[in-house]
Amino acid sequence: MSVRDTARNQRDASWVPRKRRGAELVLTMMAVVIGVAAYAAVGLGTEGTIPADTFKLGGFLAVVAVATTLLVRRVAPYADPVLLPLVIALNGLGLAMIYRLDVGRQALDPDRAAFANGQLVWTTLGVVAFAVTLTLLRDHRRLQAFTYSFGLAAIVLLVLPLLPVVGREINGARIWINLGPFSFQPGEAAKVCLAIFFAGYLVVKRDALALAGRRFLGIDLPRGRDLGPILVAWLISIGVLVLQKDLGSSVLFFGLFVVMLYIATERPGWLVVGALLVTAGVTLGYWQFGHVRTRFDAWLDPFTGDAGYQVKTGLFGLAHGGILGTGWGQGSPQTTPYSFSDYIIASLGEELGLTGLMAILLIYGLIVERGLRIALTCRDGFGKLLAAGLAVSFALQVFVVVGGVTRLIPLTGLTTPFLAQGGSSIVLNWLIIALLLRISDQTRRPAPSPASLASSDTQVVRLP
Amino acid sequence: MNKPIRVMAVFCLVLFAALLVNVNVVQFVQAEDLNAREGNRRVLDAEFSRHRGPILVDGEAIAESVESDGRFEYQRRYIDPELYAPLTGFFSYTYGRSGIERTENSILSGSDDSLFVDRLGDLLGNQQPQGGSVELTIDAAAQKAAAAGLADLGRGAKGAVVALDPSTGAVLAMASQPSYDPNLLASSDLASVQASMEELMADEDQPMLNRGTRQILPPGSTFKLVTAAAALEQLNLEPRSKVKAGRSLSFPGQTYELVNEGGSTCGGSTITLEKALNVSCNVSFGWLADKLGQDRLAEQAAKFGFGTELGDQVSAVQSRFTTEGTELEQSQLAQSGIGQFEVAATPLQMATVAAAIANDGEVMEPYVVKTRRAPNLSVLPGSPTEPESLGRAMSQGNAAKLRTMMESTVQEGTATSARISGATVGGKTGTAQSTKDRPPYAWFVSYATKGDRQVAVAVVVESSRTSRSEIAGGRLAGPIARSVMDAVIK
Structure with missing residues (x-):
């Protein structure tokens, strides 16, 4: 080691990243204001008055938000300061829109269920899950010890909906389980478990998988025997597609695996193989399953026939919103089926317009960007892979659901993170943010100073 | 592992860019089309x-x-x-x-x-x-006169009135009976x-049908104005020129003969063109149509607006001289020359013919919207509507000649019911057969000028309780046209 390197190391070691917790607090308060103002605007738009409980709700949200930032300040002081405010802003917008849709849907039919209160409870649970994860998990590398447990958990979670008593089929997809009064989509939890499993597995096996293979058409293809794991993952995804009839989750799981495999091995050949297998799977789905074909046909022409009704009315809503939107409570997003869950993006696009929708997409983009930045700067392979996997799968999920609603790609049933009504989704997404913050705290925390080692009682001695 | 993470970052950027571009396409580029779609x-x-x-x-x-x-x-x-x-x-x-x-x-x-x-x-x-x-360009008094005239025919009567300002094409009245x-x-x-x-x-009487613009009927003898215009323009005839008349017009190799209403001879074996129009002589105009030939007659009709949708603002259907691509036989051409066979026109079209003649031969596009205003009453751009010419149907001189012939028809011919004292009125009656068991359609097409006020009008009465012999255009439709014109120029 040269003298200059040593000097740089000492300078690096003495460099302490700014924690920016004050900035996080300011951004968080702005995010709370966005959510509460949206709620007040819904009242103005629908009833002409600000809802009486605005200040109560606003106070509650502010207390929860401030408590969360204080917790982060205490248990993860070096964590990324932007992620939390971004997520709170999305969650607040989602809550306001679900409340607005409750009002609109019950105006059409008083017997329809209201979701806003339930969503508020689930959000609180999500924040609690976030706090517990961040408090108990002081080092993300501890998860690596449970790699195969998470793999097993993922498979159990995927199989659960297929079991006779607990499983439920809703709208042609068997992706729900019954837990007493609740129904729960285990797919979201399976996604997180799979990301942890893949990260733990690949960080160990990456060198074996990166062995040189054949070169074909300028692409390094992996060896035949190394194709084993990717084929298994593909078969699991196909299994999800065949048995649960859920094209969206199937593409998401497989995409997650291929991307993580590519990042671990640095071999673009995996992406080519992955893309070919996805194409094969989707083609198979198109020819074998009526509901997949229906989705495709509704995508190509939503305006004739009943199959495209949801896509069509969603597009009408978006178009009706135009550039500036109708304003909170002034459009009719409630006329679209599932306006509060799968189609919440169309509801927001209608009332907040192109401007609001682009802002929401940019918030999503920033979340992905922060996640990838954490992956880039992370010092350990496991954390890198996990952060990158979570960020890219988040991006894929947003693309699949928003692209489906806006007719860029065929519609598949995935939840819109932090916006859509649904307990499992909101809790698991808060967990993902907790994991990302934990990794980023580890990443940005200054390394222990070597100087302290020298001055301590224990000395490093050279043995003869 | 940082290189593939950077690649994935670019990949995510592409995904989000695609989403952003796509929402712009849906909410901005396609928005207008989507908003206009049926079922929205x-x-x-x-x-x-x-x-x-x-x-x-x-x-x-x-x-x-x-x-x-x-x-x-x-x-x-x-x-x-x-x-x-x-x-x-x-x-x-x-x-x-x-x-x-x-x-x-x-x-x-x-x-x-x-x-x-x-x-x-x-x-x-x-x-x-x-x-x-x-x-709107509508004249309330004319509109009321038109509706009242149709109502006077009785509840069972169906009909329509369209009145235009000849110099601009502005619609002054548009009534249809029954209404809703x-x-x-x-x-x-x-x-x-x-x-x-x-x-x-x-309802069999189709009360929601705007009979002024959306229904085509054989215009009968009112179409003789078009044939006369073609004769003046193409055959260089004068009102004094002699044309064939007599009891009937026969065609080589056919037993069918074209005869005059009531079996008259129109006053001799040859009469002047003006007289032929005055007495609405079928034989003369059948003979003229034959002389002109299908192409020249069709061309004249097209110049008056047949075969086009007259005016975007009034959503009118096309009137027709023949169905597309028909080669008329001699007898069919003669019948077409008197507004029978396949000739069919909207009252708007026939009012446009009268308006063009009154406007020195220039056809003005009919329009009904005068001014568009913002909520704060400021006049919007493109408003008031600029009158637009659809071209010239006949020369100024020939239009004046046709006017003298129409005016003498009102003074001493079949259209005397439209006379208004103190005003110059030209007109033409029409009675068109549809089928044998239905009453014929009564038409009246006319214009009136008094000082700087001018109006052209077309009236059609489809059926009425009045007996078959009395349905001649002059008696039924003429008084309605007269009261509408009177309301405008008064």
Whole structure:
């Protein structure tokens, strides 16, 4: 080691990243204001008055938000300061829109269920899950010890909906389980478990998988025997597609695996193989399953026939919103089926317009960007892979659901993170943010100073 | 592992860029098409909860939005609904829009691009956007005279009146009988709207049909004006030129003979062209049609507007001389020359013929919207409507010659029922056969000038309780045309 390197190391070691917790607090308060103002605007738009409980709700949200930032300040002081405010802003917008849709849907039919209160409870649970994860998990590398447990958990979670008593089929997809009064989509939890499993597995096996293979058409293809794991993952995804009839989750799981495999091995050949297998799977789905074909046909022409009704009315809503939107409570997003869950993006696009929708997409983009930045700067392979996997799968999920609603790609049933009504989704997404913050705290925390080692009682001695 | 993470970052960037571009396409580029699509309830919902602009005639509202306690914030109300229904059309939640409510929807609803600044103001001031107003070219007195004239025929009578300003093409009156009440379709009680609609659709007399613009009927002898114009233009005839007359016109190799109404000889074996028009001599005009040939007669009809949709604002159907690609036999051509066989025209078309003759041969495009105004009453760009010429149907000199012939027809011919003292009136009657067992259609086409006031009018009466022999255009349709013209030039 040269003298200059040593000097740089000492300078690096003495460099302490700014924690920016004050900035996080300011951004968080702005995010709370966005959510509460949206709620007040819904009242103005629908009833002409600000809802009486605005200040109560606003106070509650502010207390929860401030408590969360204080917790982060205490248990993860070096964590990324932007992620939390971004997520709170999305969650607040989602809550306001679900409340607005409750009002609109019950105006059409008083017997329809209201979701806003339930969503508020689930959000609180999500924040609690976030706090517990961040408090108990002081080092993300501890998860690596449970790699195969998470793999097993993922498979159990995927199989659960297929079991006779607990499983439920809703709208042609068997992706729900019954837990007493609740129904729960285990797919979201399976996604997180799979990301942890893949990260733990690949960080160990990456060198074996990166062995040189054949070169074909300028692409390094992996060896035949190394194709084993990717084929298994593909078969699991196909299994999800065949048995649960859920094209969206199937593409998401497989995409997650291929991307993580590519990042671990640095071999673009995996992406080519992955893309070919996805194409094969989707083609198979198109020819074998009526509901997949229906989705495709509704995508190509939503305006004739009943199959495209949801896509069509969603597009009408978006178009009706135009550039500036109708304003909170002034459009009719409630006329679209599932306006509060799968189609919440169309509801927001209608009332907040192109401007609001682009802002929401940019918030999503920033979340992905922060996640990838954490992956880039992370010092350990496991954390890198996990952060990158979570960020890219988040991006894929947003693309699949928003692209489906806006007719860029065929519609598949995935939840819109932090916006859509649904307990499992909101809790698991808060967990993902907790994991990302934990990794980023580890990443940005200054390394222990070597100087302290020298001055301590224990000395490093050279043995003869 | 940082290189693949950077690659994935670019990949995510591409995904988000695709989403952003796509929402711009849907919400900006395609928005207008999507909003205009059938079955788009949202646009209707919004329009029903918004203050829709009024439709005005002579400064008075004939359709307006009033505040309502019902399902929607506003209720569309039609004043004198049956009188103006052929113009206003209806504005219905279930059945959409028709008439001016349809063609001027973007102004009335406030969604037009020219109202963008107003909308922005409303948005910033947190006001509900308002629609602009549309003022029509209609002359209220003429419109009332037209409807009253048709009503005088009795309840069973069907007919239409269209009056134009010859120098501009502005529609001064457009009445159709039977009419309907658009208030019944604008109600927020959707069950009663549906019942009313079903009843209207089941009515054999088709009360929702605007007979002035949407129905073509054989124009009969009024088409002789077109044949006469062609004779003046193409054969260089004069009103004094001699044409064949007599009891009948026969065709080689056919037993069919073209005869005159009532079996007359029109006053000799040859008469002047003017006399032929005065007495509406079938033999003369059948003979002229034969002389002209199909091409030249069809060309003259096209110059007057046959085969085109006259005026975008009035959504008229095309009138026709023959069906596309027909090669007429000699006898068929002769029948076409007197407005029979396949010739069929809207009253709007025949009013346009009279207007062109009165306007020295120049055909003006019919229009019905005079001024479009923003909610703050400022006149919108492209308004008031500039009259537009559709070209010249005949020379100024020949138009003057045809006018003298039409004026003598009113003075001493078949059209005396349209005489107005103190005004110059030219006219032509028509009686067209449809089928043997139905009463024929009575037509009357005329114009009147007094000082600087001018009007052209076409009247058709489809059927009436009046007996078959009395249905000649002059007696039934003439007085209606007269009262409408009188209302305009008074």
